[in-house]
Each structure stands twice: as structure tokens, then as C-alpha cells.
Amino acid sequence: MHPWTGLHALALTAGLLGCSALAHGEAGAAQLRGAVLCLDATSVQLRFEGLSAAQQRPLSSLKDTLNRALLGxxxxxxxxxxxxxSCQTSQAFTRVLVxxxxxxxxxxxxxxxxxxxYTLRMAVGPAEARAGTSASKRxxxxxxxxxxxxxxxxxxKKPLSGVLTALGQEQARDLARAWQHDNP
Incomplete structure (x- = not known):
């Protein structure tokens, strides 16, 4: 299973549940007790559709910017x-898809x-679902x-890169608050 498959399902669910001008929020309850969030070179991914090379250029540093924002x-x-x-085996693989x-x-x-x-998604969890895991386990x-x-x-008159950077930082703060809530 591709690591982003769960995020695509989340996007579809979010799209079906709310069609406001700005959709934001956590999907379901966070479960971060004991988590050591894991970042690797694939944690932040960018996907563009219909953008020319000139339109992509100002967004090219976004991957590094969002990674630094998460770490900060x-x-x-x-x-x-x-x-x-690689975080492929981590249970707390932290991913951002823009x-x-x-x-x-x-x-x-x-x-x-x-x-x-644009859509900016953040997820923490295993890279792929493990077959045969019991619901009675932690x-x-x-x-x-x-x-x-x-x-x-x-x-x-505001560049998209700045908007996405600010939203990425806000999502990182949301994740940090959820982690702090589960790890007092």
C-alpha cells in the first residue's frame, strides 16, 4: 500500500463532509500517547497540477521550508x-502532502x-496498515x-508560498498540541 493512500481517503472524507470555502480540522481523535514522531526525506511531498515551470519555481523551496517548520x-x-x-517502519511516520x-x-x-x-494534509501513523493486527492491542x-x-x-497580491508556509506551521502547532495533550 502506498503511504499516502490513507491521506487520499482522508481527503475524500473531508471533501464529502464539508464543502466550505476553507476546510480545516482534525479527522477523528488523535492517538499520540508515547509517540516519537518520525521524519525522513519523504515526510514532506509536493504535487502540482497544471502549473507551469515558472509557477512551480516559487513553490520549489516549500518542501524544505515545511520540514524546517515542523522541526522548529x-x-x-x-x-x-x-x-x-527512513520512517517506513515507524508507527509515528509524520507526513505532509501539499x-x-x-x-x-x-x-x-x-x-x-x-x-x-490547494490542499495541505498532515498525518501521523504507520506507513502502511499492518495485516493481522488485533483491535484489542494498544x-x-x-x-x-x-x-x-x-x-x-x-x-x-500575496504569494501562495507564504500562505502554504503559514498553514503548514499552524498544522504543525495543531499536531504539537495534540501530542502534548496525549503526553502530559
Whole structure:
């Protein structure tokens, strides 16, 4: 199973449950007791749809920026975490997926140009579900949160990269608060 399959299910669920201009929130109760959050080179992933090379360029540093934001928030909040070469075997694999789609003004009238639909998802849990695990065992480590909205650089005069960085930091703080709640 691909590590992002659970996030795609989360996105579909979030999309079906709420269709507001800005959707944000945690999906279900977090379970982070005893978790040592794990980050690796694949923890932050970017996916672009319909963006030209020139539109992608300002977003190219977003992966490193969000990774630094996670580490900074974890250190400041004293969240137990580690950076590994691979978190594929970790029960607390921490992942961020940023998806950005360009809204062509010929199709998406009234949003300004350039405008983008984006989703920023954060999840903590095993890289893939383990077959044969018993529900009577200690609950699996889990956390999921998502932001989804439309941003018009044309109308706001604010770059999308700054908006996504700020939202990524906010999600990292949400995760830190959930971790602190479960690990007093």
C-alpha cells in the first residue's frame, strides 16, 4: 500500500463532509500517547497540477521550508521526534502532502489570475496498515489534519508560498498540541 493512500481517503472524507470555502480540522481523535514522531526525506511531498515551470519555481523551496517548520515547532513545544533515513517502519511516520492545482481563468472565472486550489494534509501513523493486527492491542498511533481552500495571488497580491508556509506551521502547532495533550 502506498503511504499516502490513507491521506487520499482522508481527503475524500473531508471533501464529502464539508464543502466550505476553507476546510480545516482534525479527522477523528488523535492517538499520540508515547509517540516519537518520525521524519525522513519523504515526510514532506509536493504535487502540482497544471502549473507551469515558472509557477512551480516559487513553490520549489516549500518542501524544505515545511520540514524546517515542523522541526522548529517540535523543538519549541518539546515534542519527542527523530529524523531517520527512513520512517517506513515507524508507527509515528509524520507526513505532509501539499497538492496545488492552477485554476485556469478561462474555466474558473472570477478568481483572478493566478489562482490556485490547494490542499495541505498532515498525518501521523504507520506507513502502511499492518495485516493481522488485533483491535484489542494498544491503539495505533494516529493523527490527521487537512486544510483546503482557493488562493488568488491576483486578488490578494500575496504569494501562495507564504500562505502554504503559514498553514503548514499552524498544522504543525495543531499536531504539537495534540501530542502534548496525549503526553502530559
Amino acid at each position: 515547532v517540535f523543538r519549541t513545544a518539546h515534542v519527542r521526534h527523530e529524523t531517520r533515513a 497538492e496545488v492545482r492552477y485554476l485556469n481563468p478561462k474555466t474558473y472565472v472570477g478568481f483572478g489570475d493566478p489562482a490556485y486550489a 491503539p495505533a498511533i494516529q493523527f490527521a489534519s487537512a486544510w483546503s481552500d482557493i488562493h488568488s495571488e491576483g486578488n490578494t
